Amino acid sequence: GGRCVPTQRFVFLQVAEWLAHPFDGFLGRAAPAEPAGSSREPRAPGRRRAEPQLLPRKRAKPGAADPPCAQPGRSQAQEELPWVERYRPESQNDLAVQKKKIEEVETWLKTHIFQRQPKQGGSVLLLTGPPGCGKTATLQILARDLGLQVQEWTNPLSLDFTKEELRNSNFHTFPSQAQAALFQDFLLRANKYNKLQMLGESSENDKKLILIEDIPNQFYRDPGSLHEILRSFVRRSRCPLVFIISDNFSGDSNQRSLFPAEIVEELCICNISFKPVAPTNMMKVLNRIAAAEACMNRENYTPDRTSLELLCRGCSGDIRSAINSLQFSSTKEFWSKKKKQSSTIKCDEIGVSKVRKKSKCDASEDQEIQAIGGKDASIFLFHALGKIIYCKREAVSEAECPQLPAHLSAHRRDTLLIQPEDIVEKSHMSGSMFNLYLHQNYVDFFSDIDDVVRASEYLSTADVLCSNWSARLVMESYSASVATRGVIHSNTSRAFAHQQGGMGFRPLHKPQWFLINKKYQENCIAAKSLFSSFCLPPECLQTELLPYLAMLANPMRNQAQIAFIQDVGRLPLNRHFGRLQLEALGDKDPGVPELSHGDGDPEELPSSQSSGSDLPGSQPQPVAAQALQEEEELRIEEYDSD
Amino acid sequence: MSLWADKHRPGALGRLDFHREQAARLRNLVQCGDFPHLLVYGPSGAGKKTRIMCLLKELYGAGVEKLRIEHQSITAPSKKKIEISTIASNYHLEVNPSDAGNNDRVVIQELLKTVAQSQQLETSTQRDFKVVLLTEVDKLTKDAQHALRRTMEKYMATCRLILCCNSMSKIIGPIQSRCLAVRVPAPSTEDICHVLSSVCKKEGLTLPQELAQRIAEKSGRNLRKALLMCESCRVQQYPFTADQDIPEMDWEIYLRETANAIVGQQTPQRLLEVRGRLYELLTHCIPPEIIMKGLLTELLNNCDGQLKGEVAQMAAFYEHRLQLGSKAIYHLEAFVAKFMAIYKKFMEDGLDDIMF
Numbered sequence: 001g002g003r004c005v006p007t008q009r010f011v012f013l014q015v016a017e018w019l020a021h022p023f024d025g026f027l028g029r030a031a032p033a034e035p036a037g038s039s040r041e042p043r044a045p046g047r048r049r050a051e052p053q054l055l056p057r058k059r060a061k062p063g064a065a066d067p068p069c070a071q072p073g074r075s076q077a078q079e080e081l082p083w084v085e086r087y088r089p090e091s092q093n094d095l096a097v098q099k100k101k102i103e104e105v106e107t108w109l110k111t112h113i114f115q116r117q118p119k120q121g122g123s124v125l126l127l128t129g130p131p132g133c134g135k136t137a138t139l140q141i142l143a144r145d146l147g148l149q150v151q152e153w154t155n156p157l158s159l160d161f162t163k164e165e166l167r168n169s170n171f172h173t174f175p176s177q178a179q180a181a182l183f184q185d186f187l188l189r190a191n192k193y194n195k196l197q198m199l200g201e202s203s204e205n206d207k208k209l210i211l212i213e214d215i216p217n218q219f220y221r222d223p224g225s226l227h228e229i230l231r232s233f234v235r236r237s238r239c240p241l242v243f244i245i246s247d248n249f250s251g252d253s254n255q256r257s258l259f260p261a262e263i264v265e266e267l268c269i270c271n272i273s274f275k276p277v278a279p280t281n282m283m284k285v286l287n288r289i290a291a292a293e294a295c296m297n298r299e300n301y302t303p304d305r306t307s308l309e310l311l312c313r314g315c316s317g318d319i320r321s322a323i324n325s326l327q328f329s330s331t332k333e334f335w336s337k338k339k340k341q342s343s344t345i346k347c348d349e350i351g352v353s354k355v356r357k358k359s360k361c362d363a364s365e366d367q368e369i370q371a372i373g374g375k376d377a378s379i380f381l382f383h384a385l386g387k388i389i390y391c392k393r394e395a396v397s398e399a400e401c402p403q404l405p406a407h408l409s410a411h412r413r414d415t416l417l418i419q420p421e422d423i424v425e426k427s428h429m430s431g432s433m434f435n436l437y438l439h440q441n442y443v444d445f446f447s448d449i450d451d452v453v454r455a456s457e458y459l460s461t462a463d464v465l466c467s468n469w470s471a472r473l474v475m476e477s478y479s480a481s482v483a484t485r486g487v488i489h490s491n492t493s494r495a496f497a498h499q500q501g502g503m504g505f506r507p508l509h510k511p512q513w514f515l516i517n518k519k520y521q522e523n524c525i526a527a528k529s530l531f532s533s534f535c536l537p538p539e540c541l542q543t544e545l546l547p548y549l550a551m552l553a554n555p556m557r558n559q560a561q562i563a564f565i566q567d568v569g570r571l572p573l574n575r576h577f578g579r580l581q582l583e584a585l586g587d588k589d590p591g592v593p594e595l596s597h598g599d600g601d602p603e604e605l606p607s608s609q610s611s612g613s614d615l616p617g618s619q620p621q622p623v624a625a626q627a628l629q630e631e632e633e634l635r636i637e638e639y640d641s642d
Numbered sequence: 643m644s645l646w647a648d649k650h651r652p653g654a655l656g657r658l659d660f661h662r663e664q665a666a667r668l669r670n671l672v673q674c675g676d677f678p679h680l681l682v683y684g685p686s687g688a689g690k691k692t693r694i695m696c697l698l699k700e701l702y703g704a705g706v707e708k709l710r711i712e713h714q715s716i717t718a719p720s721k722k723k724i725e726i727s728t729i730a731s732n733y734h735l736e737v738n739p740s741d742a743g744n745n746d747r748v749v750i751q752e753l754l755k756t757v758a759q760s761q762q763l764e765t766s767t768q769r770d771f772k773v774v775l776l777t778e779v780d781k782l783t784k785d786a787q788h789a790l791r792r793t794m795e796k797y798m799a800t801c802r803l804i805l806c807c808n809s810m811s812k813i814i815g816p817i818q819s820r821c822l823a824v825r826v827p828a829p830s831t832e833d834i835c836h837v838l839s840s841v842c843k844k845e846g847l848t849l850p851q852e853l854a855q856r857i858a859e860k861s862g863r864n865l866r867k868a869l870l871m872c873e874s875c876r877v878q879q880y881p882f883t884a885d886q887d888i889p890e891m892d893w894e895i896y897l898r899e900t901a902n903a904i905v906g907q908q909t910p911q912r913l914l915e916v917r918g919r920l921y922e923l924l925t926h927c928i929p930p931e932i933i934m935k936g937l938l939t940e941l942l943n944n945c946d947g948q949l950k951g952e953v954a955q956m957a958a959f960y961e962h963r964l965q966l967g968s969k970a971i972y973h974l975e976a977f978v979a980k981f982m983a984i985y986k987k988f989m990e991d992g993l994d995d996i997m998f
Contacts, residue, residue, distance in 0.1 A: 439972060449908050452982075453979045456975050456979045460976040463969050464966045467967045520925060520927065524927055538741075539929060540686055540687075542929065548873070
């Protein structure tokens, strides 16, 4: 049945002791003593039993902050914890998350737990954001502050078939199915039963929420089954369900497949999306940790302010990675080596140039970040496109850079603050794909047709560059570079830093080209196979025969031909300048187009394409014409007829 | 109840309506029972295919009209299966190798080999060679054309090739020199009028001379198109009147509207609308080259003589890019944008001249 353990902290400490200390090697300490068998024993049966664990597992994944100073009386175990554990946030103030987001989550929790209508069903909250931005920490702190029990699902590790289970009859089911079933079972129990009353606990505290971070694999394969479970959950249940899903930069996003828009709407799922931790917040946290470590007075080296800034920049908003890097970089050996290298460089830099050139500075710092063990930054396509299209610039003073001669003054631009090549690389897309996205969206941000001419010419060049398939891999990056820089430079309305705000926000769209091209190919193939009896080359067939067949009283052999002619031979003439439906690009959409999505669905295009039901008068119905045609059809016979 | 263009197609060299001298020469050519490889070229709707079929009938008799459609699958050396459909009688085989796209070389080699390696069965009553008719030869890749050159020499004993294309310019020299070139020019307007009248007579309709003339002019000397136009006129209104509307193809009207939209306003927003219209045309199976060409024709109608040269040059430039590149829309759009800029500048300059 549902087993609940009251003291979370206790369990957590126990768990932490089993783990080898990740930084042992650097800290020059022996690994902690092998825990006694007794400490492992009580937990083992719980693991082996393949039932949903209601243990509120405290994760080895804390998040965003630290206590102001380490207390002197901390146990040895406490000291050996990695810093991410030791300085886990203790209160809302410790959280490095935006205050607004915390409030949002708090409000949601309050409305759905304390102001719940009696008849109201369960409600679902979805927390998303990049890894290490404090999603889990926020929820746990809020839950503690509001006095909620958190019941968390963890995927059962393995399903050992013990004798009891064999007797319990579900041995013939596959593990994956069983996992989904167990999940459903867990939801039911977590919803129905409160945790056990332990000694010393008051019974007033029976509000709770169910937390799900591990999602059974089955649901990735078959999101429909998750939706079914959620539907019934929302109908029956009394307590809120919280999903925490990390954003995925490349490939298919979990959030999209598990929670498509229809489901979100149907079940009124509230989605709160966290942003990467802001550098200022991150600095605050890092400073506090550094200070705390310093007052613990170990032999560790305390990093100075600039190196903290470097850490901050290198981790791209992931606080967990930042704290890990901080701990790593605080080890003595690391910095003593590092110091020698960088001090010489630093001295040179200061000596040579008083005016710190931003680009130069960036380059040298980038190297250092890598040395410390920073994280590869990635950005969502939406932001990448935005950076290219809105192209931020920095004003240059007249004295600083040499002026262009008068006849070239039209090409004068302020310094770009972005590196287009970096952006394309960070968007995890191939160059030609990125160009397509750029092509779909650039026109909206131009105001002068002459600028568009130049931009479109660059895009055309970029396409030609990567047309040779054998050289495509190499050329794609050049092609993207030509396209992005071309588009940026062409836009004279964004040439200078002070001109930035003009156009305001415009929505971005996904490229239509894939759909259009796919339809073109499909229609060509369909035309060839449906009208092969006319023995015409494809071009004549498509540009002469089909359009006229649409107007003629020539009976077709079958319904497919009639439908096709009405679809392809006719164009929506009465409609003026309708634009094809555009699919908006959300700020977290993965870039790869879903080609299977529009399979054979002519409704994608809002045109006058009609089905066979409303044929114009000139088109005789096929049934009557069939007989006529059979006798007239002399010229071409099918092979088996003679 | 087939199309007029098919129904009234002449079945013998003697019954051809135009280019009679050429027909007589072709007849002389096959009189002796043998002929060299042929390269028949000429614009679309000039009667190339009709002549070839007449020639084959002359050679083999009515048996060539018993056609069947076969779907063959050929395995490329890379183990890739290529599906291609052929039209064949007992004596000849018609195939469009460019259907196979980049694998056209394999089609040429494998298909011709299987055809040429099998001897005709009854040489007493029939010719001792087969005929392979390759259409759209100008769309073949260079690879395939070189493969064709070798094949032509190798199997000369058992098979004759008839190559059919619109333009010789894309065919490599060695092939041109191995074939007897037969040029089938577009019929003159009078020829078309004559054909239209005779077809209408056979259909039991009376066609006013003026209407025939108008159709002929509008068809651009493309006989197939003229017949289709005439037939659609029949659907639209009968009895015919001399001044009735000749139905145009939807995509042509659409293209003209697109050109008007371009001329009407030159802004980025209008460019986006035009992009939507280009997409619409593409989804209706109009190839990008045709769109480019049609757009140029319509735009040239709309602009001043001074601009025409520049616009045509831009069109040629982007048409070339279109052939080189992989995604047509970039180049079509770049052309439209370029035209907009040229046209806008021209109009503004003109306005300045008037004002000062």
